[in-house]
Amino acid sequence: MEFEILKKSKKTRARLGLIKTKHGVIHTPAFVPVATQAAIKGLTTDQLKMIGFESLLSNTYHLYLRPGDGLVKKMGGLHKFMNWDRPIWTDSGGFQVFSLGAAIEHGVGKIANIFPSEGEQEHTITGKKETFTKISEEGVEFKSHLDGSKHFLTPEKSIKIQENLGADIIFSFDECTSPLHDKKYTKNSMERTHRWAKRCLAAFKPKFKSLKFKVNGRAGLPAARQALFGIVQGGAYKDLRLKSAKTIGKMGFDGFGIGGSLGKSKADMYKVLDWTIPLLPEKKPRHLLGIGSEEDIWEAVKRGVDTFDCVAPTRLGRNGGALLPGGKRLSLRNADCKDDKSPINKKCGCHVCRNYSRAYLNHLFRANEMLGPILLTMHNLSFMEELLRSVREKIAKEK
């Protein structure tokens, strides 16, 4: 992988770039749809291409459990397996350390939107609930959410799985912490994630060395080897974020993910970006893990984020929610759509808005027809691609 910065904003830290991989380029800032199990739920890869996506993100933990990274490798690698010949990212399984662990125990997501507004009672940790993970220095023991079988994931194993899957960009194995973890826990976890980062790099190194300088078969061809991104942790604590950005930033990764708990509000999240990004190497791409709303994307791009992935557009779509400009949402299940002839958004040029009424979509959801989730997924992903296109244009036009 190679990263080329095409233009830098003079007003903000925003930049226009090009991530070049063996499977093609990604124009940044970019939104990367999430294909956890080697599929964007409901859409074909042709449809994704029509919408305009240049890359997808899949998941190590899920594919390791089923169908198995060995099988994917045997089938010719992830690209061939899922019929997607453009760039693929794989998350390391680090998020599942959280989603199958602390997220269950604490009953929260990585942005603690459960946090009460000023003056209200504080959220209390629900206490001991049964989780699927056990974390140690060596790695994480997972109890499969599918069949309860035990699996031990280590930094080395995560890298090995991701090499077998064959994504263009892979992430180092980390622990995503909960917003309800205290500073002490977050600090210990961050330091462990740093040690794991070192181990990931070491496990990855052979390929890193041998392929580093002999990739461009032809002039202009991007670097062909897999890229490894490090992940910055540290929760919403300034000193920890600074420490993590510095530490991970100088380890020699190809790019960086900003992960972990992003605090209790959007303001907290933006602060995390303000602290973190200036400490990361300018010439390498920065990915904001799991973030996704319109507002967040504008704010994060201004702060220097190049790429995003988020399950919200697809999940929301499956559950009957359509994205509208300005952070608004329309619930197509609601009664007032029942006889509404208008499209989701008159100004949207997507396939769904050009061809289907709210009334029809409402009917599909009521009748439990799978076309409902499919069409809303299509709309929401089109919305995201259009949004990022306008982000890119804005940077391009800026004087």
Added chain:
RNA sequence: GGGCGCGUCGCAUAGCGGCAAUUGCUCGUGGCUGUAAACCACGCGGUCUUUGACCUUCGGGGGUUCGAGUCCCUCCGCGCCCA
């Protein structure tokens, strides 16, 4: 004509003397940010001074009882069996 059974919130169900009354579906409203999510949560007789109070409810009418969806009588409707 005789015998048996059944009528409960839109539909389907539970209930066998303390009940505004179970569960599923429908319906209504929220939520969804590196996917345990085509999912989850709440509401679903009415009114109000809404952590509670009052009113009206289990086919209709009457009765027993401190108290009846629940027991008894009767009427209406539906189903099955025998004539």
